[in-house]
Amino acid sequence: MAGSSLTSEQRQRYARHLALTEIGPAGQQRLMRARVLVVGVGALGSPVALYLAAAGVGTLGLADHDRVRLSNLQRQVIHSMEGLDQSKVDGAARTVSALNPDVTVETFAETVNAHNAMELLGAFDVIVDGTDSFAARYLLSDAAYLLRKPLVHGSIFRIEGQVTVFIPGRGCYRCLYPEPPPPGAIEESEQVGVLAALPGIVGTIQAAETIKLITGVGDGLVNRVLLHDTMAMTFHEVRYRRNRACPVCGDRPTVHQLADDAVRGVGVAR
Numbered sequence: 001m002a003g004s005s006l007t008s009e010q011r012q013r014y015a016r017h018l019a020l021t022e023i024g025p026a027g028q029q030r031l032m033r034a035r036v037l038v039v040g041v042g043a044l045g046s047p048v049a050l051y052l053a054a055a056g057v058g059t060l061g062l063a064d065h066d067r068v069r070l071s072n073l074q075r076q077v078i079h080s081m082e083g084l085d086q087s088k089v090d091g092a093a094r095t096v097s098a099l100n101p102d103v104t105v106e107t108f109a110e111t112v113n114a115h116n117a118m119e120l121l122g123a124f125d126v127i128v129d130g131t132d133s134f135a136a137r138y139l140l141s142d143a144a145y146l147l148r149k150p151l152v153h154g155s156i157f158r159i160e161g162q163v164t165v166f167i168p169g170r171g172c173y174r175c176l177y178p179e180p181p182p183p184g185a186i187e188e189s190e191q192v193g194v195l196a197a198l199p200g201i202v203g204t205i206q207a208a209e210t211i212k213l214i215t216g217v218g219d220g221l222v223n224r225v226l227l228h229d230t231m232a233m234t235f236h237e238v239r240y241r242r243n244r245a246c247p248v249c250g251d252r253p254t255v256h257q258l259a260d261d262a263v264r265g266v267g268v269a270r
């Protein structure tokens with residue numbers, strides 16, 4: 001039985017997964033062998049990293065160039081006063097290790113850009129987008145497609161959020177949003193408010209989708225985007241398809257490598 005290679009402590013720690021027919025010992029082993037990269041350890045990356053660590057994902061890559069600020073603590077729940085003014089990835093790594101020492105954490109205290117994205121993403125099985133800028137989302141989507149890696153996308157704005165899963169060949173961020181919004185149409189500044197629990201809702205869904213991808217169970221949020229409005233407390237699903245004219249994943253792609261104009265700082269969901 002696959003579960004026989006778990007230690008006694010692991011059998012206790014993951015008892016509720018082992019008892020779940022959808023996960024069981026085989027699913028838990030898959031989680032323990034998985035390598036997941038969380039890009040952006042801010043509002044979305046916090047719940048993602050916490051739940052994936054709790055779930056026993058074997059290796060968690062954490063990429064973020066930023067430092068912890070007091071204004072982050074209203075919603076970036078992986079950070080605390082102890083890590084104030086320190087590197088986000090270092091603080092998050094400490095929290096993850098305290099939660100589950102089984103998890104190997106690889107930290108990347110750097111900006112993900114067109115020069116390092118392929119090598120960075122290429123070392124992982126699943127990529128989770130916890131960034132906060134359109135440039136970053138296109139960059140991660142392009143890189144994940146070129147590397148044929150699944151990408152668990154999430155984004156938040158004020159009181160709204162959305163989640164979807166991009167599987168290479170079944171649509172990408174450019175299929176969903178062919179063009180970025182015109183500059184100034186959507187504020188990306190720190191002046192935009194965010195309801196504290198909203199990234200928890202969206203990031204937790206991203207974590208659940210990641211666990212499903214790794215263990216191969218359930219119906220993934222593929223070809224459908226889940227839209228959430230916290231004030232109305234509604235969830236709506238919009239279906240989308242791969243765009244055959246998509247420059248990246250279409251029938252006649254024109255983008256075969258990350259473009260230099262994608263070299264932009266990758267922000268983090270604030």
Ligand SMILES: [Zn+2]
Pocket residue numbers: 171172173174175176242243246247248249250
């Ligand atoms: Zn596409």
